[in-house]
Amino acid sequence: MSGFDWLVPVFLTVITAATPLVFAALGELVTEKSGVLNLGVEGMMLVGAVSGFITVLATGNYFLAVGAAALAGAIMAFLFGILTLSLMANQVATGLALTLFGVGLSALMGQDFVGEPVAALTKLNIAGLSDIPFIGPILFGQDALVYFSFIMVAVVSWFLYKTKAGLVLRAVGDSHNAAHSIGYPVIAIRYMAVMFGGAMSGIGGAYLSLAYTPMWAENMTAGRGWIALALIVFATWKPGLVLVGAYMFGGITILQLHAQAAGLNVPSQVLSMLPYLATIIVLVLISKDESRIRKHAPACIGKIFHPAA
Amino acid sequence: MLFKIEKRPEPSKSMVYLTPIIALALTVLCSIILFEVLGVNPIEALYQFFIAPLNTTYEFSELFVKATPLMLCAIGLSVGFRANVWNIGAEGQLTMGAIVGSSLFIYFPETDSVFLLPAMIILGAVGGAAWAAIPAFFKTRFNANEILTSLMLVYVALLLLSLLIHGPWRDPAGFNFPESQTFSESADMPILIAGTRMHFGTLLALFAVLGAWVMMARTLIGFQVKVIGEAPRAGGYAGFSQKKIIWFSLLFAGALAGVAGLSEVSGPIDQVVPSISPGYGFTAIIVAFLGRLHPVGIFFASLLMALTYLGGETAQINLGLPVAVTGVFQGMVLFFLLACDVLVHYRFRLNIARKAIS
Incomplete structure (x- = not known):
């Protein structure tokens, strides 16, 4: 056993x-299933990161912080919703704007807290179970x-x-006009999906x-929001595969x-490139099969809905 | 709802020009609130942001120094955005342009040929275009989303720069600082006006503005870009190749961003350092939209965004405001602009007006 410790x-x-990545990609998956593409994941993650961090510094309460x-994140997503759902702005451009805004806003909010440490989220410790060699710490030693x-x-x-609600959400994402004519509130459903994503x-x-690193640093997400977006394509919009x-x-x-x-003799920068390169490779491999993407992607993704009535 | 949003039969021409101004007004209004929250006198802050940086001729010339990379990147991006090609990796293309372009000086530092700088500029364009060719290839060949691939390549390019500058490119006489040796005179961008930092790159940027203007208005490729962007099917029937436009707009944007990167390292920075750009490639996205994806608009928008960089520095020195305010400000501009764009295609009607009167 000790050989594998x-x-x-x-x-x-x-x-x-x-x-x-699980959190961000899962939220964005629901957003996309409702037919909305929010490229602002990176910005929402950053604002979430700094808000949580400041809350812990102020209150010490991790529950409140989360x-x-x-x-x-939901407020940021709401802003995105106002622009894309109510004011019918281009989703790609608005998502980019949300990320750029989030980068700036989080840097501004966190400027006084850079480098200040907080205690990491406590990990579960069940006497007995968490002490089982190997599987104990992995299964019973995680944080909440x-x-x-x-x-x-x-x-x-x-x-x-x-659930029926889930079916309606997917219907809105696949054909907003049909869902609208049956009488479902397309815009309201999308608002909820977008804010859940946020x-x-x-x-x-x-x-x-x-x-992960219990501290705040500017731009600390380092592209994870974008990797989360790529993960959804990789998972062909299935929650289990996102995991x-x-x-x-x-x-x-x-x-x-x-x-x-x-002690591998490879420059650290080359190793740091790996997640980004892997994202590109995975995207290429998955997207190659165009029909598969088309089959699973919500048909109305990124399209603007304007009820004619 | 009190208001009803109604589609205009035709996009409003006047709103196309008005919305950037409305958006700026709203941004200023919001930043007044922001400054109040930060505990700074808003009038003073706005003065430091927008007026103080332009007080002297030198500072005025700095505006063009900062606007140069923005202009180059945004002109390139705007062509792609017109064609619905979402290249958001200009920052990486800029970095690769700087790397490839300056490699010529790094490996032949003794050269004093007059052709050194032109060759570096060309290599810069090639480097940026090559980096943009990767998303173009993956998009046209494998249908991979260019937004994600071009963005991932930004991180790869920045890491590559870090690798070079912490390793083989480090100046041996530089006390172990992660910096290359400073560029020789023949590798430097010539200064346009003595006593300022305004350099030849600004002329290149202005040339790009004019060139893009002519290209979009007068050439077949410009026409194809517009048709593919607005009506891809119609473009298909006309025999325009979507793949060709994807390749063209990415290579074009990459080349210009590459020139922007090279003109930064052999202009104001004068050596290769780990951080070449404070996010010019991303701000250029805002510039492109604020300029309505039109070369002339981009010219003015890049000067305005350059002003926010300068104003951010002035406000930091004189008022102790955090530099991050610049980023918030830039983000807000784009936000409000996109929100106001609804006025171009739609109009608001009072929903209950008639009923209430009768």
Whole structure:
């Protein structure tokens, strides 16, 4: 058994690297399923990260902090909704604007807190269970948000595919005109989906500033919001596959740390490129099959809805 | 709802020009609130942001120094945006242009040929275009989303720059600082006006503005870009190749961004450093939209965004405002602009007006 003990910290770091991606990608998945493409994930994550961080510094309460992060993300998403849903602005351009705005806003909010440390989110410790060699720390030694991310994957799958509300949401995403003529409130449903996406991105960001590296640094998401967007394509809009993809990317991100620790003679910059290169490669491999993308992607994604009536 | 949004039969011409001004007015209004929150006198802050940076001739010339990379990148991006090609990786293309272009000096520092700088500029364009060719290839060949691939390549380019500057490109006489040796005179952008930092790159940017204007208004490729962007099917029936336009707009944008990167390192920076641009490639997206994707508009928009960089620095020095205010300000401009754009295609009607009167 002891021969594999070195694997435990590897698994643990993979989990912390993957969790923010799970949250952000899962939220954006619901947004996209309703037919809206929000490219502002990166900006919402950053604002969530800094809001969560400031809340912990002020109150010391992690529960409140995660709530604040979710709220901040949802408010950002609401702004996006006003522009794209009510004012019918181009979704691609507005998403970019949201990211640029979020980068600036989070830097401004966090300028007094750069480098200040907070205690990392506490990990579960069940006497007995968490001490089981190997599987103990992995299964029973995580922080609450990791478990929450798994619960959310199940909840989102159940909601999308097993409930009427989920069916309506997917209908709105596949044909907003048809959904509208049956009488579903297309815009209201999209607002909710967009804000859910924002809240989840905010939590994903907060995981970075509260658990992954418990501190605030400008631009600390380092492109994870964009990787989350790529993950959805990779997962062909399926929640379960989002989870698989996020852990794969978590693994690649962590590879660099352990490769360096193992004394591999590769410049750190080359290793840091890996997640970005992997994203490109994965996108290329998945997108190659155009019919598969078309089959799974929500048909109305990115299209503007303006009820003629 | 009190108001009803109604589609205009035709886009409003006057609103196309009015909305940037409305958006700026709203941004100023919002920043007054922001300054109040930050505990700074808003009048003073606005003065420091928009007027103080232009007080002297030198400062005025700095406006063009900052506007040059923005103009070059935004002109390139605007062509793609017109054609619905969403290249958002100008920052990476800029970085690669700087790397490839300056490699000539780094490996042949003794050269004092008059052809050194022109060759570097061309290599800069080639470097930027090559970097943009990657998303173009993946998009046309494998249908991979160019937004994501071009953005991922930004991070790769920045890491590559870091790798070079912490390794082989580091100046051996530079006390181990991650910096290259300073460029020789023949690798420097000539200064246009003595006593300022305004350099030859500004002329290149103005040339790009004029060139793009002529191209979009007078040439077949410009026409094809517009048709493919507005009515892809019609373009298809006319025999225009969508793939060709994707390639063209990415290579064009990449080349201009590459020139922007090279003109930064051999202009105001004068050496290769780990951070070449404070996000010019991203701000250029805002510039392109604020300029209504039109070369002349982009000219003015890049001067305005350059002013926010200068104003941010002035406000930081004189009022202690954080530099991040610039980013918030730039983000707000784009936000309001996109929001106001609804006025171009739609109009607001009072929903209950008639009923209330009768």
